[in-house]
Amino acid sequence: MAPTNTSHRQTHNLLLISKLLSLRDTASPLALVLDSLEQPATPLIKEYIRRAKLSKVHITFVAFETLRPLEGVDAFVAARKKSPLEIIKAVNAAYPNVSTSGPSRRRLILIDAINPLLHARRTDAHFNVSSFLSSFLMPQGPPTVSKVEASLVVTFHQDVPSPPLPSPYTPSPLSMLTYLATTIIRLHSFSHILAQKAARDRSLVPPVFGLEEELDGVLLGRLDKPIGNESAQGVVLELEHRRKSGRGVLEWYILPPASRYPPQYAKEIVTLLDDHPLYRPPEEPDFGAGEEEPESTFELRLTDRQRRDREGVVLPYFDAQQGDGPGEGGRILYDMGEEDDFDEEEDEI
Amino acid sequence: MPTQPPLPPLLAPYVSSLPPSSLIVLSTVLGAQGNWLTLRYLYAALNALSTSDAALSFGEGHNGKKQKVVLVSFLRGWEFWRAEAKRLGLDLARLTDKRQFAFVDGLSELFAGPRTTPTPTTPTTTNTTTTQTTPPSLAPSPRGGPVPQRTVLPNRSAPGPIPARGPQPARGPAVAAPAPLAPVAPSAPPAAPASREVGPVKRLHLSGKGPAALDRLEKDIAAVVGHLNGRATASAEEEDDSEVLLVLDQPDLLLAATGPGKEIGATEMTEWVMGLQQYVHATVMTLAADLPLIHNASAAGHQMPTPLETEHAAFAIGSAHRAHLVMQLRDLDTGAARDVSGVLRVSKGGAWGQSDNTDANGNWEEKEALYFVQRDGGVSVFRRGE
Numbered sequence: 001m002a003p004t005n006t007s008h009r010q011t012h013n014l015l016l017i018s019k020l021l022s023l024r025d026t027a028s029p030l031a032l033v034l035d036s037l038e039q040p041a042t043p044l045i046k047e048y049i050r051r052a053k054l055s056k057v058h059i060t061f062v063a064f065e066t067l068r069p070l071e072g073v074d075a076f077v078a079a080r081k082k083s084p085l086e087i088i089k090a091v092n093a094a095y096p097n098v099s100t101s102g103p104s105r106r107r108l109i110l111i112d113a114i115n116p117l118l119h120a121r122r123t124d125a126h127f128n129v130s131s132f133l134s135s136f137l138m139p140q141g142p143p144t145v146s147k148v149e150a151s152l153v154v155t156f157h158q159d160v161p162s163p164p165l166p167s168p169y170t171p172s173p174l175s176m177l178t179y180l181a182t183t184i185i186r187l188h189s190f191s192h193i194l195a196q197k198a199a200r201d202r203s204l205v206p207p208v209f210g211l212e213e214e215l216d217g218v219l220l221g222r223l224d225k226p227i228g229n230e231s232a233q234g235v236v237l238e239l240e241h242r243r244k245s246g247r248g249v250l251e252w253y254i255l256p257p258a259s260r261y262p263p264q265y266a267k268e269i270v271t272l273l274d275d276h277p278l279y280r281p282p283e284e285p286d287f288g289a290g291e292e293e294p295e296s297t298f299e300l301r302l303t304d305r306q307r308r309d310r311e312g313v314v315l316p317y318f319d320a321q322q323g324d325g326p327g328e329g330g331r332i333l334y335d336m337g338e339e340d341d342f343d344e345e346e347d348e349i
Numbered sequence: 350m351p352t353q354p355p356l357p358p359l360l361a362p363y364v365s366s367l368p369p370s371s372l373i374v375l376s377t378v379l380g381a382q383g384n385w386l387t388l389r390y391l392y393a394a395l396n397a398l399s400t401s402d403a404a405l406s407f408g409e410g411h412n413g414k415k416q417k418v419v420l421v422s423f424l425r426g427w428e429f430w431r432a433e434a435k436r437l438g439l440d441l442a443r444l445t446d447k448r449q450f451a452f453v454d455g456l457s458e459l460f461a462g463p464r465t466t467p468t469p470t471t472p473t474t475t476n477t478t479t480t481q482t483t484p485p486s487l488a489p490s491p492r493g494g495p496v497p498q499r500t501v502l503p504n505r506s507a508p509g510p511i512p513a514r515g516p517q518p519a520r521g522p523a524v525a526a527p528a529p530l531a532p533v534a535p536s537a538p539p540a541a542p543a544s545r546e547v548g549p550v551k552r553l554h555l556s557g558k559g560p561a562a563l564d565r566l567e568k569d570i571a572a573v574v575g576h577l578n579g580r581a582t583a584s585a586e587e588e589d590d591s592e593v594l595l596v597l598d599q600p601d602l603l604l605a606a607t608g609p610g611k612e613i614g615a616t617e618m619t620e621w622v623m624g625l626q627q628y629v630h631a632t633v634m635t636l637a638a639d640l641p642l643i644h645n646a647s648a649a650g651h652q653m654p655t656p657l658e659t660e661h662a663a664f665a666i667g668s669a670h671r672a673h674l675v676m677q678l679r680d681l682d683t684g685a686a687r688d689v690s691g692v693l694r695v696s697k698g699g700a701w702g703q704s705d706n707t708d709a710n711g712n713w714e715e716k717e718a719l720y721f722v723q724r725d726g727g728v729s730v731f732r733r734g735e
Contacts (some may be wrong), residue, residue: 037669040699065619065671067370067626070703080620081560113670119663120616121559121609157670157699161646161654161662163614211647211666216640217378217679219669220696 010272013251016241018268020183022051023108023151028241029137032181033155037220038210039187041155043235045110047255048153049073050263058107060094062087064116073110084117084127088135095148109136111154118173119163129176154181159211186238190254193236194278233257236273254279353727355392355437359718360730363674363695364393367594367631372622374672374698376638376665381678381691383635384425384433385720385728387596390633392437394418394594395444415591417448417577419629421570422598423455427550436726451551451573456602458552555603559612563621566603570595574628592630597622599635604664609656615663622668636665638677672698674713681719690722693730 020028035041049072052059061073069076075094079087095107118129137150154177162172171179178184189209196206209221237253252273261269273279302310336342356364364386367373377383394416422430430452434441444450551573555562574593600618607613626632646654646662669675677694694717720730 035699037666037699040670040701042699042702046702065623065667066700066703067623068703080623113667115663115667116616116619119614121612121614157667159647160666160670161659163659163663164653164656211643214640214644215679215682217376217381217638217677218694219376219638219643219666219677220675220694220698 006274009251010275013249013253013272014268014270016249017237017239017251017253017270020239020241021047021270022055023057023106024055028183029151030133030181031151031153031183031185032177033153033185033187034158035155035187036157036159036210038192039189039235041187043255043258044185044187044237045112045153045155046070046258048108048110050258052108054264054266055106058095058105060091060107060109062091062109062111064111064113066112079117083122084132088132091136106149106151109150109152111152113157114154114173114177115157115160119160129173130180133180182242184240186240188236188238190234190236190278191232193273194232197279232278237270353723353729355396355727356389357720357728357730359716359732360386360389360693361393362713363676364389367633368673369630370626371631371673372626372668372671372698372700373631373633373674373676374665374668375633375635375676375678376669377635377678378637378639378680380680383676383678385722385726386676386678386693387420387598387633387635388430388433388437388439389728390594390596391418391420391434391450392439395439395449415449416630417450417591417593418596419451419453419570419574419577419593420596420598421453421455421553421600423459423602424599426457427452427454433726448577451577453570453573454550454552455598455600459555459603459606461554555607560617560620562607562611563613563617564624567621567624570625571628593628595625595629595632597625597632597634599637601636601661601664604660605657608660615660615667618660618664619667619671623671634668636668637661638665638679670699673700674698678720688721689719691720693718693720 019025020031033041033044035044049059049070053072058075059073060075060077061070062077062079063069064079077087077090077094079090082090091109114129117132133152133154136152156174156177158174162174165172192207192209199206211219211221213221234257235255237255239249239251239253241249241251243249253270254273254276255270375383375386395418420430431441441450441452445452551569553566553569555566557565574595577593578591600622604613604615604618622632622634642658642661643665644662645652645658675696675698677696679692679694681689681692694715695713696715697713718730718732720728722728
C-alpha cells in the first residue's frame with residue numbers, strides 16, 4: 001500500500017505543483033500565499049517570476065509595501081495611497097492591449113501583501129475583497145479581441161493582526177480569502193520543520209519560533225543556521241489545491257533556495273517534502289534484510305542437523321494420543337543417540 | 350573597565366554600508382532601549398570618513414560616499430541626542446552647521462498649532478483642538494540607556510484612544526510642565542540658537558486628520574532632506590555622492606497619539622514611512638516591541654484588543670515584513686545581570702533577498718549577541734560566553 005501511494009504522489013502531485021507554479025492551463029486563477037515573518041514569501045514570489053519569465057507570461061506586480069520593482073517584473077503598480085478602484089484601473093491599464101498575438105495570452109498579477117489594503121482606513125464599508133480580486137481576473141470594460149488568462153497570486157501576512165470587524169457577522173478577511181482561493185500555499189521554514197519533526201519523533205512538544213514564542217521583544221526567531229546545517233535551507237510549501245470537481249489535494253513540498261539552480265533551469269526543482277533526505281533519511285540498505293538476532297558469546301543458532309533432530313522428537317502427549325489403551329501412554333520413548341551413554345540406574349526401560 | 354571603541358566590531362557590518370532604499374527596523378522593549386544603537390548608526394554614517402580604520406575593514410560599501418543623516422525623533426529632544434552624541438565624539442551642532450546632519454523634533458510641538466517662530470508664545474494662540482492641557486503620560490522612560498537630562502515636554506491634546514498606562518511620575522520635569530507653558534518652553538532647546546531658521550531643530554506640527562496630516566509631515570521632513578542635499582549641490586563638492594540616512598526614532602508615538610480617531614492607522618503609517626523612504630538612501634526606524642503591544646492583538650479570544658494594540662502590532666509586524674534587517678533588543682532571558690544590559694538579535698526581515706544584488710548584503714548574517722552599556726556610554730557587544 002505504502003509504496004504505491006508514494007509513487008502516486010510523486011507523479012501526480014509533482015505534476016500538480018509544477019502546473020500551479022508555472023501557471024499552466026489556468027489551473028488556479030487565485031492562489032493565496034500565506035506567509036509569516038518566519039518564512040517570508042519572497043523566495044516563492046521570485047520563483048513565480050522566474051517561471052513566468054521562462055514561459056513568457058506578462059507579469060504585473062502590485063506593490064503595497066515594496067518600493068523598488070523586483071527584477072523581471074513587466075509592470076510595477078505602486079498601490080500606495082491608492083483607492084481600490086484606482087488600483088484596478090492601474091492594473092488593467094498596465095497590460096499592453098495587443099490583439100495581434102496568439103489566441104490567448106497569459107498574465108500573472110502578483111500582490112505583494114494584501115494586508116495594508118484590508119487595514120486601510122480609506123477602504124470604506126462597501127469594499128469587498130471578492131469583487132476587488134475578481135475584477136482583476138475578469139476585467140470590466142470593452143472585451144478585448146484575445147482572451148487574456150489571468151492568474152492572481154496574493155500574499156497575506158498571517159501574523160499581522162486583522163482590524164476589528166465592522167460587524168460581528170462578517171467573516172474575517174482571512175477566512176474570506178481562504179474561501180475564495182483555489183490554491184492556498186502556506187509557507188514554512190525548512191529548518192523549523194526539521195526541528196519540529198525531530199521533537200515529534202522523540203514525542204516532545206514541537207518548538208515554536210518567532211512571534212509564537214511570545215517573548216518580550218522577539219519579533220523574529222529565524223536564524224540562518226540554527227544547527228549549523230548548511231543544507232537545511234529552503235521553503236516548505238504546504239499546498240491545498242481545490243480541483244474543479246471540488247476534491248481537495250493536500251501535499252507538502254520543498255522549494256530549494258534559488259542559489260542551487262541556474263535561473264534558466266527548466267526542469268522541476270520542487271520535490272515532495274517526504275522525499276527530502278533530511279526530512280526522511282534514506283533507510284539503511286541492509287535494514288530489515290535478514291532476521292536480526294541478538295548478539296552474544298553463546299551460539300544460539302541451530303545447525304541444520306540439530307533442527308532436523310528437534311523436529312524428529314515425538315513428544316509424550318503425541319504418544320498418549322495414539323490410544324493404545326490406558327496404561328500404555330505416559331512412557332517416555334527415547335531412541336538413544338550415539339552421543340548418549342547409557343546409565344543403568346536412571347535409564348531403566 | 351576599558352574604554353570601548355565607538356563602534357563595536359561585532360556590530361560594525363550591520364550599521365555601516367546599508368544597501369540602497371533599505372529599511373532597517375530596530376525593535377526595542379521597555380527594559381532594553383535602543384538609543385545606543387541609534388547613536389551607533391549616526392556615528393557610522395557621520396564618522397565614516399574620519400575614522401578610516403572601521404571604514405577600511407568593513408565599509409567597502411561606502412565607496413567614499415559622503416553620508417548625511419536626518420534624525421527624526423519623536424520621543425527625545427535635541428538636547429538629549431546632542432549630549433549623547435558628544436559622549437561618542439560626535440558634535441552634532443557642528444555637523445549641523447556643516448549641513449551633514451539635521452535634527453527634526455517630532456515631539457515638542459507636534460500637537461501645538463503651527464507657528465513660524467520656534468518659541469511658543471502663549472497657550473491661547475493654539476488654534477486647533479489643543480485646548481486642554483493634560484500632564485503628558487510619556488512613553489517609557491529609557492531605563493536601559495542613560496536617562497535624558499532635560500526633555501522638552503509637549504503641550505499636547507489629550508490622546509484620545511490611548512489608555513494611560515504606566516505613567517512615569519518619577520520624571521522631574523513632568524511635574525513642572527503642564528501648568529506654566531511660556532517659561533518652560535523657550536529655555537528648553539538651549540543649544541538651538543535663534544539665529545538659525547532651519548537650524549538644528551525643525552519641529553513637526555500635526556494638524557488636520559488622516560493621511561493629509563501625515564502628508565504634511567512628510568513634506569516637512571522631505572524639505573529637511575532636500576535642504577541637506579540642496580546645500581551640497583551649492584557648495585559643489587562631490588555633491589552627487591552624498592547619501593542621506595534617515596533615522597526615525599519611535600514613530601509609533603505618532604500612531605499611538607493619533608489613532609483611529611484621527612484616521613491614522615497602521616496602513617497610513619506604513620505608507621508614510623514608505624513615502625519618506627523615497628527621499629533617502631536608507632532608513633532606520635526604531636519601534637517598541639513590548640509584549641502587550643505585539644501580542645495582545647493576536648491572542649484571540651481572551652479580550653477585545655484595544656485599537657492601539659491592533660494598530661501598533663500591525664504596524665510593527667508589517668514594518669518587519671518590509672524591512673531588510675530587523676535588530677531586536679530585549680532583556681536578558683535569565684533576568685537582570687550586572688555586566689549585561691540585554692540581548693541583540695539580528696534577523697533578516699521579510700524584504701530580505703528581494704534585490705538580486707548579493708554583494709550589497711553579502712556580509713550580513715543572522716546573529717545573536719549580548720551587549721552592555723557602560724556608565725560612560727560606551728557599549729560592548731559580545732557573543733555569549735565571550
